[in-house]
Amino acid sequence: xxxxxxxxxxxxxxxxxxxxxxxxxxxxxxxxxxxxxxxxxxxxxxxxxxxxxxxxxxxxxxxxxxxxxxxxxxxxxxxxxxxxxxxxx
Numbered sequence: 001x002x003x004x005x006x007x008x009x010x011x012x013x014x015x016x017x018x019x020x021x022x023x024x025x026x027x028x029x030x031x032x033x034x035x036x037x038x039x040x041x042x043x044x045x046x047x048x049x050x051x052x053x054x055x056x057x058x059x060x061x062x063x064x065x066x067x068x069x070x071x072x073x074x075x076x077x078x079x080x081x082x083x084x085x086x087x088x089x
Contacts, residue, residue: 012037016059024059032059035066044069 007015009029016022020041024032035041044065046052056062 007037009033009037016041020056022056022059022062028059028063031063035063 009032013024013026013029013032016024022041041062044054044062045056046054
C-alpha cells in the first residue's frame with residue numbers, strides 16, 4: 001500500500017469547506033494549524049459512534065468545542081497525574 005502524503009493546511013481547509021460543509025476562512029487558518037486537523041476536527045466529528053455525526057456548519061463551532069476540551073483537560077490534568085503517580089508507587 002502506498003504511503004499517503006499529508007495534506008497542506010490549505011488542502012485541509014478546502015476539504016472542510018467542500019466535503020464537510022464547514023465554513024472556514026483564511027483568517028482561521030492559524031487556529032486550524034494550532035489545533036491540528038487530526039486533534040481538532042477528527043477528534044470531534046461525532047459523539048460515541050460514527051453514525052452520530054455532529055452537524056458543524058462553522059469553524060467557530062468546532063473551535064469552541066476544541067477550546068472547551070483543552071480547558072477541561074487543563075483543569076483535571078494535575079489531579080489525574082497525582083493519582084497516577086500515587087497508584088504507581
